[in-house]
Amino acid sequence: MKKIGKKIGLLSSVVLAATAVLAAPSHAASSITLVAADYDGHGATQAFWNDLAKTFQAANADIKVNVQIVNWNDINQKVATLVSTGQVPDIVNDNLYSGRAAAGLLYKVSDVLPASVVDNIIPAFLNNSTYNGVPYAVPDLASARALFYNKDILTKAGIANPPTTWAELIAAEKAIKAKVPGVYPYAIPLGPEEAQAEFAIWAGGNGGQYYTNGKWTVNSTANIKAAAFLKSQAASGYTEPHPEQCDRTKCAQALFAAGKAAFIDGAIFFPAWLKANGGSGINYGVGAFPHNEGKNAITLGVQDYFSFFNGNKNATSIGKFMSYFFQPGNYANFLKATGGFIPATKDAGAAAAKDPVLGPFIKLLPNAVFYPGTVATWGTVQGAIQQKIGGIITGSPSGVLSDIQATALKAKA
Amino acid sequence: MAINTLNHVKKKPFYQSLPWIGPAIVVIALFVLWPAIEMFTTSFRYVNQAGQIRGWTGISNYQTLFTNSDLPGVLLRTGVWVIGVVLISVLISLPLAQMLHQKFVGRRIVRYCLIVPWAASVVMTAISWRWMLDSYYGIFNRIAQDLGFINQPYAWLGSPNIAFGWLMLVAVFVSVPFTTYVIIAGLSTIPEEILEAAKVDGANDWKRYWEIIFPLLRPALLIGIVINLINVFNSFPVIWAITQGGPGSSTDTTTTMAYKIAFKTSDIGQSASLATLNFLIILVFIGLFLRVNSRNAQKNK
Numbered sequence: 001m002k003k004i005g006k007k008i009g010l011l012s013s014v015v016l017a018a019t020a021v022l023a024a025p026s027h028a029a030s031s032i033t034l035v036a037a038d039y040d041g042h043g044a045t046q047a048f049w050n051d052l053a054k055t056f057q058a059a060n061a062d063i064k065v066n067v068q069i070v071n072w073n074d075i076n077q078k079v080a081t082l083v084s085t086g087q088v089p090d091i092v093n094d095n096l097y098s099g100r101a102a103a104g105l106l107y108k109v110s111d112v113l114p115a116s117v118v119d120n121i122i123p124a125f126l127n128n129s130t131y132n133g134v135p136y137a138v139p140d141l142a143s144a145r146a147l148f149y150n151k152d153i154l155t156k157a158g159i160a161n162p163p164t165t166w167a168e169l170i171a172a173e174k175a176i177k178a179k180v181p182g183v184y185p186y187a188i189p190l191g192p193e194e195a196q197a198e199f200a201i202w203a204g205g206n207g208g209q210y211y212t213n214g215k216w217t218v219n220s221t222a223n224i225k226a227a228a229f230l231k232s233q234a235a236s237g238y239t240e241p242h243p244e245q246c247d248r249t250k251c252a253q254a255l256f257a258a259g260k261a262a263f264i265d266g267a268i269f270f271p272a273w274l275k276a277n278g279g280s281g282i283n284y285g286v287g288a289f290p291h292n293e294g295k296n297a298i299t300l301g302v303q304d305y306f307s308f309f310n311g312n313k314n315a316t317s318i319g320k321f322m323s324y325f326f327q328p329g330n331y332a333n334f335l336k337a338t339g340g341f342i343p344a345t346k347d348a349g350a351a352a353a354k355d356p357v358l359g360p361f362i363k364l365l366p367n368a369v370f371y372p373g374t375v376a377t378w379g380t381v382q383g384a385i386q387q388k389i390g391g392i393i394t395g396s397p398s399g400v401l402s403d404i405q406a407t408a409l410k411a412k413a
Numbered sequence: 414m415a416i417n418t419l420n421h422v423k424k425k426p427f428y429q430s431l432p433w434i435g436p437a438i439v440v441i442a443l444f445v446l447w448p449a450i451e452m453f454t455t456s457f458r459y460v461n462q463a464g465q466i467r468g469w470t471g472i473s474n475y476q477t478l479f480t481n482s483d484l485p486g487v488l489l490r491t492g493v494w495v496i497g498v499v500l501i502s503v504l505i506s507l508p509l510a511q512m513l514h515q516k517f518v519g520r521r522i523v524r525y526c527l528i529v530p531w532a533a534s535v536v537m538t539a540i541s542w543r544w545m546l547d548s549y550y551g552i553f554n555r556i557a558q559d560l561g562f563i564n565q566p567y568a569w570l571g572s573p574n575i576a577f578g579w580l581m582l583v584a585v586f587v588s589v590p591f592t593t594y595v596i597i598a599g600l601s602t603i604p605e606e607i608l609e610a611a612k613v614d615g616a617n618d619w620k621r622y623w624e625i626i627f628p629l630l631r632p633a634l635l636i637g638i639v640i641n642l643i644n645v646f647n648s649f650p651v652i653w654a655i656t657q658g659g660p661g662s663s664t665d666t667t668t669t670m671a672y673k674i675a676f677k678t679s680d681i682g683q684s685a686s687l688a689t690l691n692f693l694i695i696l697v698f699i700g701l702f703l704r705v706n707s708r709n710a711q712k713n714k
Contacts, residue, residue: 077676084464084681099679103463192659241548242568244660255549379462383677390660394573400661403482407678410477413461 031064032317035079036093037304038071039338042276045069048337056324063317073193076379088311090318093140095373097307101131102376102413107308109135112319117326120345125303128370137305138322139344141335144361144368145201145300147290148266150259151283156180157262162287164297166205166229169263169290173238176262184240186233187261189252190393191245196371196385197300198248201265202226204298204369205291210381211372216408218381219401227397229292234393244390249273257282265289267302268361269339286360299361301368303344376413384408449692456689460681474682478690481683483662483670490577491646491666498581498645499638502588506637509589510596511622531590539654542583546570546655573663576656580664584651588644592637599633600626632709639702643695667691 034053039045046069053065068089070078075094082089083105100106109118109129118126118138125139149162157176163169173185189198196210203209206229208222217223233239240261246252253270255261257279264270266286274282288297308318324330328347335343342362343349352358372378384407391400459470478484513524530538545552546569554566570576603626611621649668652658658665658673665673667687675684 076679080462080464080676080679082464084460084466099462103461103465105463105465190660192657241566242571245568245570245656251549260549377462380678380680383679387659387673387677388661391663394660394663411678411680412459 030062030317031066032090032312032314032321033066033068034091034093034321035068035070035075035082035089036091037075037095038069039341041071044337044339048333052325052330052333056321059324060320063320065321083309083311088309090309090312090314091322092307092309093304094307095302095304096379097129097137097305098131098374098376099379099413100307100309101136105309105311106136107310107315107318109138109308111310112308112315113138113322114319117323120326120347122344122346122349124365125344128303128373129305130374131376137307139303140306141338141341141344142301142303142365143268143341144302144364145197145265145267145289146361146364147287148256148264148270148284149287150256150262151285153180153183153259153262162263162285163290164288165290166292170236170238172262173233173236177237180262182260184255184261185238186263187246187252187255188230188233188239188243188265189246189248190230190243190390191247191251192386192390193247193249194386195389196382197302198265199227199230199385199389200369200371201289201298201300202230204300205289205295207292207295209369209372210385210408211375211378216381216405218385218405218408219398223401224398225292227392227401231393231397242393244393253277256284268341268358271357272339288364297367299364299368301365301370303370303373305373377408377411380411381408452685452688452692455681455685458682458685460685462679464681470682474686477680477683478686483665487662487665487667487670490664491668494577494581494584494666495642495646498584498588498648499641501581501585502592502641503634503638505585505589506592506596507634510593510600513593514597514600527590527593529590530586531594535587535648535650536654538587539583539651542579542586543570543655546579570656573660577664580652580655583655584645584648587648587651588641591644592641595633595637595640596630599630602633603629632705635705636702636709639698639705642698643702646691646695646698667694 034049036045036049046067049067049069053067056065057063072094076096079089079092079094079096083100088105097106118135121138125142126135129135129137129139147162153176154162154172157172157179159172159175163172169186176183176185189195200210203223203226206222206226208217208220208226210216210218210223212220230243234243240246240251240255252261252264253266253273254277256264256266257274257277259279259282271284274280274284289299291297306322308315308322325334326345328345331343331345331348335341335348340357342358342365343352349362353362371382375381381404384404388400388404391403455466456474457469457471459467459473461467509527513520513527544550548554548566548568548571551566551569553569554563557563557567558565569579607625607629608621611625616624646666647668648666649672652664652666652669653672656664658669662670662673668691671684671687671691674680674687
């Protein structure tokens with residue numbers, strides 16, 4: 001009995017040790033890892049990257065490409081975990097890069113990509129991909145937001161043209177509430193999923209931004225006024241109940257798809273989403289966001305990035321793979337898989353400008369405000385906005401914005 | 414006090430027991446001690462947003478944590494959460510266990526039903542509740558509207574305090590089965606003869622419960638309470654799946670707050686300091702557990 005016990009003891013220790021060895025990551029010199037966000041959620045992004053890796057490997061037998069697709073909710077966290085546990089990826093496709101650049105984790109774009117590829121990127125997008133003025137990321141695609149309105153509801157409420165100013169908006173909302181019962185005039189999602197975008201649009205409509213001229217301005221007077229306006233919107237019953245708990249996809253977009261909301265902030269891919277999620281019968285129009293009197297109409301431009309990690313010294317392989325990715329045919333497939341975004345390359349952009357769906361959004365871009373993605377601490381601030389901005393509805397707008405501003409000022413890269 | 418029976422056994426050298434306890438020690442060292450030490454050291458380090466360790470920072474992570482304006486509310490809520498959920502679970506479980514201890518037709522089936530919330534994945538349970546409570550599509554609103562209790566959809570998770578109440582209710586729902594089973598186990602150790610004797614002596618049901626059953630149930634009950642304290646304190650999925658602790662931190666406990674600080678605002682150092690604080694609180698609970706356990710062991714001698 002005793003002997004058996006000893007053997008079991010030894011065996012368990014050996015098994016444990018073996019597991020520990022097996023679990024250690026292995027990096028062959030010719031293998032690169034891509035961690036990419038899942039744009040569509042239905043397998044198209046995954047299929048695209050798998051195919052691209054396969055055809056690339058067929059032509060470059062010495063380079064193996066590992067593809068990991070991660071959903072948007074988890075990707076930033078996944079990348080941070082990979083870095084902190086020493087399993088540094090080579091290429092990451094998500095919405096952050098400057099914090100990584102500040103930490104010295106990234107290659108400069110010029111160290112990885114040939115000039116011919118970089119020159120084909122639309123300059124405005126490339127300029128949003130710099131750290132200390134040097135490009136540390138390349139845009140993969142971009143999107144813009146626009147006001148979507150339900151034409152049938154507006155007709156029922158007797159509204160001929162969608163509102164262009166906040167005063168007109170309130171008048172329209174009053175009419176909708178009075179004449180079309182059961183409909184929430186404006187679906188405003190301030191739940192954590194995408195609250196930083198929603199608030200950026202309303203703040204922008206009042207001339208405010210998160211970051212202005214090199215300084216955080218989350219609690220600027222313009223932003224506080226915009227927040228107070230949102231609070232009054234909710235209090236007057238012009239929004240869905242409890243905007244602070246309403247996430248973009250499952251709540252706001254679902255309400256619009258069900259014909260229960262007259263206005264919504266929609267991204268460029270929203271029409272495709274509507275079709276796929278039971279909203280194909282919605283008779284919608286697209287226009288500019290209403291803005292405060294005396295301010296300019298704006299849109300929110302959002303771009304995502306490829307960032308290239310230097311931890312595995314795979315610059316050459318990364319460059320080859322990315323050049324292959326940006327070949328027009330492959331890039332067109334990427335745009336198709338991700339579901340109708342604005343292209344980041346000049347040649348694809350020129351074609352998209354003539355597209356009936358993309359064209360209007362591309363025209364909005366010159367008036368676009370972008371997130372301060374070039375600031376190294378943007379990731380932290382974005383997280384704080386997503387978690388806390390809903391508080392402007394339930395609490396004090398200036399208090400909440402000042403709290404986020406304090407987080408922004410304290411954040412270290 | 415009873416004499417410790419182990420004293421009668423001749424003690425053997427420590428190393429002879431190693432083959433027996435060795436694997437357990439290895440597992441504990443790898444999966445408990447090492448992470449705890451990493452957590453503790455990380456709480457004194459500066460970890461940048463990208464996840465790199467950038468040297469020591471003394472107690473600055475703790476300073477950031479204790480000046481975090483969300484912390485007082487979250488601590489208070491954690492107290493309400495732990496005490497409230499455990500207390501209500503026990504108050505429901507005591508009579509429930511008493512009932513399930515009786516012999517009646519279909520007892521087995523009722524006992525099986527009670528296991529379901531315990532056996533089901535907590536995340537699954539929590540997500541089901543979230544959708545039941547959903548203000549637009551939830552079954553609660555549907556039923557309440559069909560029955561005419563309310564005219565228009567009600568946001569059950571609307572105000573933070575009410576949402577927190579629902580979270581506690583779901584947590585109670587998840588903890589009741591375990592608590593009840595611990596009490597049933599305790600009830601089955603009470604000899605029938607004692608109860609019969611009390612009956613012969615003329616004690617009524619109420620008196621028998623409080624004078625005989627309840628005191629004999631105490632060991633089982635105490636263990637149930639302490640294990641629940643630990644489980645409920647650490648409970649992450651219920652809160653995360655239903656409200657994510659939001660809006661802001663208005664339905665956070667220290668556990669969800671530590672997660673958010675680490676992964677939403679990318680401050681690993683501050684999160685580690687909160688995790689260390691959590692760890693200290695858990696140590697107090699574990700100390701309680703060990704004391705209760707050893708007291709029970711002595712009584713049983």
